[in-house]
Amino acid sequence: MDPFDRLIKAMDHWAGQQASPVEILAQIGTGTYRPENLQYVDFLTPAEYKQKFGQADLVVSHAGMGSIITALEAYKPMVIMPKLASLGEQRNEHQMATAKRFKRSALIQVAYDVDELYEKLAEAATSDEAKVALQRQAWPPDASLIDFIRGFVTSVPAPTSTSRVDLPPKGISVSDGNS
Template sequence: MSGVFVSVGSMMPFDRLVRAMDEWAAANPRVPVEIQIGRGKYEPRHAKFVRLMPVGEYRQRVAEARLFVAHAGMGSIIAAIEAGKPMLMLPRLQAQGEHNTDHQLATAATIGARPGLHVAGDAEDLKRRATVLLGDSGAAPAPISRYAESEFTDRIRAFIEAP
């Protein structure tokens, strides 16, 4: 897939994100959009969707996408950075019943300053930024490995095993 992959994560519905990106897909029919909608009630009419997918398939979708759009969850953020893909986040809001706290606002404020990670303020901003980011070839974060370097783990092992 060389288009947009959208994920709400696996824990809670996020219909506001799904609806916004389905509307974006309707306005951009030449860009393939796939949305992982979880347990949400809203089912996209203009984008391909799945409810849940195995972790390996999820990582593959992130790696293949030109743009990854998701909630501001750490699992999604780490997946984007590992794959070196630009990520556009829409934080879940407690006031809208999307989460039980507003911790994603704090995550987005902190993490969103990192190169390649972008935060939308609302659904309209999300759609506008998606269009801009797809045209920006320098929007991706530098990829990282999922594993620590052996020099680091060797030092930890030596410390643990020291008498």
């Protein structure tokens, strides 16, 4: 629903600072910032999203439940950075609450600001053995939580001529290559 230029700018800056190129694909949605150091698209189709997500060694995203659940189900390492209402990125601070909830997961790394994001990206550049160990330690998603969220999402009423339902687009920055 809302762009996350702060995350896209940070990832672009990080990509430009790497000694050797890192393959990154960013889905930037309706953001106005256009990256210079990484590949980007406005939106991926659901099939493209699923393919790129599956190919990624690491996913970097806002603290959106859809992306988090997808990562947990796939045991995909992820770094999340919550959008902040105080910066006009959200209507309220619900992503901060989401980040705090998932901070206990070994699979989900939380970065509350850009400096912490860079630290988490440096930590993610570990050996393949460490990544496998991290995936084995991952806190598995609670099936009841996943079922509840899926039920809630699928129970959203269809728009009528007198009402309008806007579902937010998913924003994600995907590391799609060697990290």
